Amino acid sequence: MKQEQGQDESSKLRRVKELAADAVCVIVAIGDGMRADVNALIQRDPVYRKHEKTEAKTALSDEWIRNACLFHLLEEKDALAQSRIFDYDRLWQWIRFKNYFIICNNTDGLFSYSLADRKKTVMPFGTPWLLQCEENCTDTVTEAGALLTDFYERLKQRPEIDAADLPRCPHCGKPLRFNIRRGPGDKLYCENGYLKDWISYRNWMQTTMHQKTLLLELGESFEAPGVVRFPFERMAYLNENAFLVRVNERFYQYGPELQNKAMGIAKDPAVFLSELLGGKATNDNGNRL
Ligand SMILES: [Zn+2]
Numbered sequence: 496m497k498q499e500q501g502q503d504e505s506s507k508l509r510r511v512k513e514l515a516a517d518a519v520c521v522i523v524a525i526g527d528g529m530r531a532d533v534n535a536l537i538q539r540d541p542v543y544r545k546h547e548k549t550e551a552k553t554a555l556s557d558e559w560i561r562n563a564c565l566f567h568l569l570e571e572k573d574a575l576a577q578s579r580i581f582d583y584d585r586l587w588q589w590i591r592f593k594n595y596f597i598i599c600n601n602t603d604g605l606f607s608y609s610l611a612d613r614k615k616t617v618m619p620f621g622t623p624w625l626l627q628c629e630e631n632c633t634d635t636v637t638e639a640g641a642l643l644t645d646f647y648e649r650l651k652q653r654p655e656i657d658a659a660d661l662p663r664c665p666h667c668g669k670p671l672r673f674n675i676r677r678g679p680g681d682k683l684y685c686e687n688g689y690l691k692d693w694i695s696y697r698n699w700m701q702t703t704m705h706q707k708t709l710l711l712e713l714g715e716s717f718e719a720p721g722v723v724r725f726p727f728e729r730m731a732y733l734n735e736n737a738f739l740v741r742v743n744e745r746f747y748q749y750g751p752e753l754q755n756k757a758m759g760i761a762k763d764p765a766v767f768l769s770e771l772l773g774g775k776a777t778n779d780n781g782n783r784l
Pocket residue numbers: 628629630631632633664665666667668669
């Protein structure tokens with residue numbers, strides 16, 4: 496593994512800004528390293544604090560309690576949650592006049608509240624804001640918002656919840672689960688939550704051929720390297736005008752074949768993003784963000 500040597504942090508930030516300014520196409524991958532501290536967020540909600548120690552909780556009921564409280568906080572524009580969403584907004588402001596696409600593998604649900612165009616976003620690992628049947632009986636997903644709001648009201652009113660309170664599939668009666676991939680062996684994960692967007696992404700990829708392209712990878716682990724890490728390396732290698740910026744606290748390395756085609760930044764990607772965009776107080780129209 497060979498890395499660029501001797502570049503201090505500020506020169507790397509400057510280089511990333513130059514690459515972005517020069518690029519025609521920008522692909523941003525938001526990985527699990529960008530995950531917000533959801534525990535700290537939901538602790539701010541009194542309804543969550545009331546229920547967190549309930550002993551009869553199952554994994555699924557715990558998930559419903561956490562997501563219902565997180566949904567409530569996000570809908571209420573909780574200040575702490577907004578700070579991360581604001582960073583995503585600034586990321587979008589930064590690339591929106593480019594030919595861009597965003598892959599979000601971070602399933603904490605916060606990115607969905609950003610201003611980024613949904614038609615230029617794909618979430619292959621799912622989102623807590625979609626539901627599917629535990630058995631995936633119809634291979635479809637539904638919006639979670641209304642059921643999460645109802646569930647939150649129930650949490651407010653009752654000291655405890657039980658299995659009967661968990662929403663069920665209207666087709667087969669099995670519990671509904673959140674449309675988030677539970678690891679590589681999750682055969683019941685409903686892929687129809689994202690496949691249409693994946694096709695858009697693949698079609699969009701064709702437009703980047705031979706174009707000046709910046710691949711910005713923020714916190715992609717080795718959970719599913721075939722989704723972002725390996726394809727990004729391949730694109731950086733095959734497209735003579737592409738450049739990969741890999742931001743990761745631990746896994747920022749890349750292979751020797753990408754020498755002069757990639758840069759590794761050993762940093763918390765959320766901190767990097769704030770620093771990258773922090774100095775930019777106005778957008779391209781001169782308005783304050
Ligand atoms: Zn079902």
